[in-house]
Amino acid sequence: MDSSEGTGLGVAVLGHVLLFGGLSLGFLATPNPVSFEQQPIEVSLTDDVALVSASQVPDAEVPAARLAEEEGPVEHAVPEPVESEPEPVPKPRTEQPPAPTRAPTTRPQPQPTQPPRAAETTRRQPQQQPTRRDVRPTGRLDGLDVGRSDTASQSRSNTAPAATLGDREVASLIAEIRRQLKPHWSPPTGADADKLVTFLRVRLNRDGTIASRPVVIRTTGQTASNRGQVSLHQERAIRAVELAAPFRLPDQFYDAWKDFDISLDQRLAL
Amino acid sequence: MDVFANLNTEAATLSPVALFLQADWVVKGVMIGLLLASIWTWAIIIGFALRMGKTRRRIDQFEDEYRDADDMDEFHRRVAGRDTPIARVFSAGVTEWRRSTSGKGIDREGTRERLATAMGATVAAEVDKLADRLNWLATIGAVAPFVGLFGTVWGIMRSFTSIAAEQNSSLAVVAPGIAEALFATAIGLFAAIPAVIAYNRFSHRVNKVEARLNRFADGFHATLSRRLENEG
Numbered sequence: 001m002d003s004s005e006g007t008g009l010g011v012a013v014l015g016h017v018l019l020f021g022g023l024s025l026g027f028l029a030t031p032n033p034v035s036f037e038q039q040p041i042e043v044s045l046t047d048d049v050a051l052v053s054a055s056q057v058p059d060a061e062v063p064a065a066r067l068a069e070e071e072g073p074v075e076h077a078v079p080e081p082v083e084s085e086p087e088p089v090p091k092p093r094t095e096q097p098p099a100p101t102r103a104p105t106t107r108p109q110p111q112p113t114q115p116p117r118a119a120e121t122t123r124r125q126p127q128q129q130p131t132r133r134d135v136r137p138t139g140r141l142d143g144l145d146v147g148r149s150d151t152a153s154q155s156r157s158n159t160a161p162a163a164t165l166g167d168r169e170v171a172s173l174i175a176e177i178r179r180q181l182k183p184h185w186s187p188p189t190g191a192d193a194d195k196l197v198t199f200l201r202v203r204l205n206r207d208g209t210i211a212s213r214p215v216v217i218r219t220t221g222q223t224a225s226n227r228g229q230v231s232l233h234q235e236r237a238i239r240a241v242e243l244a245a246p247f248r249l250p251d252q253f254y255d256a257w258k259d260f261d262i263s264l265d266q267r268l269a270l
Numbered sequence: 271m272d273v274f275a276n277l278n279t280e281a282a283t284l285s286p287v288a289l290f291l292q293a294d295w296v297v298k299g300v301m302i303g304l305l306l307a308s309i310w311t312w313a314i315i316i317g318f319a320l321r322m323g324k325t326r327r328r329i330d331q332f333e334d335e336y337r338d339a340d341d342m343d344e345f346h347r348r349v350a351g352r353d354t355p356i357a358r359v360f361s362a363g364v365t366e367w368r369r370s371t372s373g374k375g376i377d378r379e380g381t382r383e384r385l386a387t388a389m390g391a392t393v394a395a396e397v398d399k400l401a402d403r404l405n406w407l408a409t410i411g412a413v414a415p416f417v418g419l420f421g422t423v424w425g426i427m428r429s430f431t432s433i434a435a436e437q438n439s440s441l442a443v444v445a446p447g448i449a450e451a452l453f454a455t456a457i458g459l460f461a462a463i464p465a466v467i468a469y470n471r472f473s474h475r476v477n478k479v480e481a482r483l484n485r486f487a488d489g490f491h492a493t494l495s496r497r498l499e500n501e502g
Contacts, residue, residue, distance in 0.1 A: 004324070005403070008317025012309045020286050027285035243437070 173257055177247060178268060184243035187269050188232045194266035195221035196229060198237040203259050208246030214238050217261065237264040286453065293450045294428050300421030300454050307410045307417075308461035314403045315468045322475055325400070328354040329482060336360070336486075355396035359483055362392040363490050371501060378498050385494055389487040397480045404472055411466035418458020425451025 198219045203211040216234045339345035366388040370381040429447025
């Protein structure tokens with residue numbers, strides 16, 4: 001090896017170091033080829049799912065203030081219907097009798113009349129014949145249950161109302177579960193293998209992981225020619241569920257999917 | 271989703287160093303060998319180019335001086351120590367000439383034959399010396415792609431076993447193994463392509479130098495042959 005070969009070796013080593021160093025730096029410097037401009041969002045296809053209350057939800061809002069009835073024109077010609085009740089209770093708010101019993105307090109400006117609260121005191125006054133006014137029907141139904149549900153619910157229960165899912169929502173959840181199973185499900189192939197349907201019972205934790213190994217309930221569609229595939233079919237069905245875990249399902253519907261049965265067949269793999 | 275996270279990290283590890291570091295030891299060995307072969311190829315190419323350029327310049331210079339020289343003995347004294355193929359061919363001719371003409375009776379026919387043989391042998395020796403490293407280029411150019419292919423096949427076999435082990439054929443599992451396997455072929459081609467090109471180019475240049483040396487030897491042989499007739 002003479003001097004020119006020595007020079008060549010030195011230059012070659014240097015060139016390779018520079019080239020690979022530059023390539024490494026270049027790969028580090030180039031923007032990530034598969035980085036996304038927008039971060040992918042997870043899409044759940046259970047948008048049909050909604051809670052349906054199984055019990056009557058007590059109305060938490062205070063009922064709207066009762067509207068006063070409109071006074072209609074007095075019709076004197078109509079005779080008064082005979083009341084069967086001996087002592088009809090007058091409606092307190094419909095009439096505004098003068099209330100002299102309430103003495104004006106020590107306010108500097110005496111007010112002769114008190115707001116409608118004073119009507120309660122008038123109830124105690126014996127009135128043989130209350131003056132009835134004719135009332136024109138307004139079509140408003142509020143106030144019909146006066147005295148019964150005029151206030152908010154008095155229930156002391158503080159538990160959440162029991163909720164169930166409707167059929168459509170359950171179907172939607174199952175569709176979502178099957179969609180997540182689909183990429184992991186590869187049924188065995190062979191004669192009549194497409195007739196096999198394995199039913200599994202799956203129990204999930206709240207975070208979507210499997211609580212216990214899925215249990216095979218049964219496998220239908222067994223024929224003489226696919227007898228040998230049955231155990232493989234069940235095994236792969238269980239494996240598909242295990243691989244698909246953790247399932248990403250809406251947390252608020254955990255009651256609906258914590259324990260479910262699911263069938264796996266050839267069609268799911270298509 | 272974890273798939274996208276994997277892709278992000280894999281894209282960052284596609285640099286040559288990272289690909290090398292995460293490869294199997296067999297593939298690592300293949301890569302190291304091919305890298306050394308590439309370095310050796312370029313060392314030969316650069317060294318050869320330098321030496322050929324120098325040789326050609328010296329031949330040009332020598333031929334100019336030879337054309338201008340009047341006295342052959344004086345010219346021989348001047349160039350005797352030069353480390354140049356053409357000077358050695360010239361020295362071999364002069365040495366043989368002196369040996370053959372030092373005796374009493376001169377065998378002209380035998381002297382011409384010996385002169386031709388001596389100078390032809392020197393030319394062949396010089397060309398052999400020049401082309402010494404070229405067989406390396408031929409070997410590397412022929413073998414490096416196959417070695418790289420071997421590394422690729424091995425790496426892909428390994429990534430298939432890892433696919434089988436993970437029960438998962440998603441891109442994130444398959445991609446790094448195949449990328450690092452293909453990297454072996456890339457290095458093989460990287461070493462082989464310059465080697466093949468350089469081998470062809472340098473063979474051509476060596477042939478040119480050989481033809482030139484032969485032309486000079488023939489011309490010098492003609493000169494000596496003419497003097498041999500005058501001597502007698």
